[in-house]
Amino acid sequence: MNWLSSPIPPLTRLVVATVLLCLQVIAFVTVAVGVAVAQNTESVSECDPDNVVYRGQLGRSFIQDGVSVSEVTRPVFIQCDTELIALTGFQESEFRFKFVGEVRIVELGDTLYADTVVYFTDTQVGEASGNVLITDGRVVLTAPDAIFYRDEKRTVFNNGVQFEDSTTVLTSRFGTYWSKEARAEFDSRVELRQDSLYVSADTLTYLRDLEETRARGHVYVERTDGELVTIFANTLFHSGLTDSSHFAGNVDMLQVSSDSTGIDSLFVKSQHLYLTQSDTTVNVVATDSVEVIQGNFSVISDTLTYIRSKDGASVLTRSYGSPVAWLDLTQITSEDLRLTRVNGLLDSLRADGNVFVAEYDSLLSRVQQLKGRTLVGLFENDSLRTMMVSPNAEALYYMEAPDEGEQKATRLSSDRIVFSFKNGELIKIGSYVDLDGEYYPANIVDQAKNLSGYRWEPERRPDNSKFREAWLRRVEQRNRHMQL
Structure with a gap:
């Protein structure tokens, strides 16, 4: 019997046609994509970007802008270590694929979600748009759109981006994220928020694993560690692991703390400022052209250290490198100067090395003078009670003569001179060991010469009102800059 000439039953004919149609679909998808359907078993290091898997249910074909486009539903796309699924896929050219609807891309530990993705197999670059979300389980980045570079493990955001992990929320107008390095480079209107830290800047680099932040340009920082600290600077380096910060370039710091005495402000200007914390203290170190104002105390120096207990009970301010300090109307110069506050009130003052004290007496139009190697002052209720200078103490004191x-x-x-005060007024001068003195009556008072090392420089005193005005200008400039 010649089976070739025998009629084929209808059911058999239908089965054969169905099988042939399926084979044609598989062949069409494979040929249209120009790739191998074989499972990609290569490791990332041996990745062949030309080896692409693209499969799904073949839909319609049509011409768009003169180009033949094939549609696939429920597509699965694999290139090296990247796998993509979506509701619909379109091959728009040999290397261009478009995926629409619930797009998900998985690459090693990273996953990208979007409404639409256009992917180029030759350059391994994808353009995601619509509700873009990228996560590795610890970090979430969201944006309206993004461009991702598969081979570089890099994603670029050109229309706003938000980065969020367990400790940090970071936003900007533009940004780039390297997933392998866990590094974010954000630019324009950058804002970083952590538990007790806020940073805004022109550009900012955040290294997630190291918890490091580097900010540049119009840097503004707020810290709330029991008190409000705000800082302007040109640059910032912050380590989250050590909870330390280094500010550089035109640094202005304002600290406002609430204690039993009310509101107490500390102003600091310098070129460098280091802010660190321990379990019990907050520490500030300022260097290079330092100016400080706190209440009735101000100082200029090369270096300043400020140590405050976290409960706010004690504060030590130390200036060295030829400091010049002012306490009320009194100017103090030395090589090293320390001022201690307890519960918000002045407690003690110590100056060491070539100490010179000067105070202008407006009633006499004279400068009262005092010098020695070391000065120790004790306060009571924020008012000077005693002041001792030793050794090699010298004093020049003017007073009103009996005749008007x-x-x-x-x-x-x-060897030692002790001054006693009450309510800010000098009531007693005592001297001990090897006392020597000269008296200048009214007729020869002008023969009294200034003490050696005389310094009286009121024009150098930091001005509280000018500092506040400059601070407000920087606040206004920052606000305008953030709105650009």
Whole structure:
């Protein structure tokens, strides 16, 4: 019997036609994509980007802008270590694929979600748009659109982006994220928020694994560690692991703390400022052209250290490198100067090395003077109670003579001179060991010469009102800059 000439039953004919149609679909998808259907078993290091898997249910074919486009539903796309699924896929050219609807891309530990993705197999670049979300389980990045570079493990955001992990929320107008390095480079209107830290800047680099932040340009920082600290600078480096910060370039710091005495402000200007914390203290180190104002105390110096207990009970301010300090109307110069506050009130003052104290007496139009190697001052209720200078103490003190309009002066030298005050007024001068003195009555008072090392420089004193004005200008400039 010649089976070739025998009629084929209808059912058999239908089965054969169905099988042939399926084979044609598989062949069409495979040929249209120009890739191998074989399972990709290569490791990432041996990745062949030309080896692409693209499969799904073949849909319609049509011409768009003169190009033949094939549609696939429920597509699965694989290139090296990247796998993509979506509701619909379109091959728009040999290397261009478009995926629409619930697009998900999985690459190693990273997953990208979007409404639409256009992917180029030759360059391994994808353009995601619509509700873009990227996550590795620890970090979530969201944006309206993004461009991802598969081979570089890099994603670029050109229309706004938000980065969020367990400790940090970071936003900007533009940004780039390297998933392998866990590094974010954000630019324009950058804002970083952590538990007690806020940073805004022109550009910012965040290294997630190292918890490091590097900010540049119009840097503004707020810290809330029991008190509000705000800082302007040109650059910032912050380590989350050590909870330390380094500010550089035109640094202005304002600290406002609430304690039992009310609101107390600390102003600091410098070129460098280091902010660190321990379990018990907050520490500030300022260097290079330092200016400080706190209440009735101000100082200029090369270096300043400020140590405050976290409960706010004690504060030590230390200036060295030829500091010049002012306490009320008194100017103090030395090589090293320390001021201690307890519960918000002045407690003690110590100056070491070539100490010179000067105070202008407006009633006499004279400068009262005191010098020695070391000065120790003790306070009570924020008012100076005693001041001792030793050794090699010298003093030049002017006073009103009995005759109205006349003056007299006394010059003392001793191993130690002690001044006693009440309500801010000098009530007693005591000297101990090797006392020597000269008296200048009214007729020769002008013969009293200034003490050696005389310094009186009121024009150098930091001005509180000018500092506040400059601070407000920087606040206004920042606000305008963030709105650009």
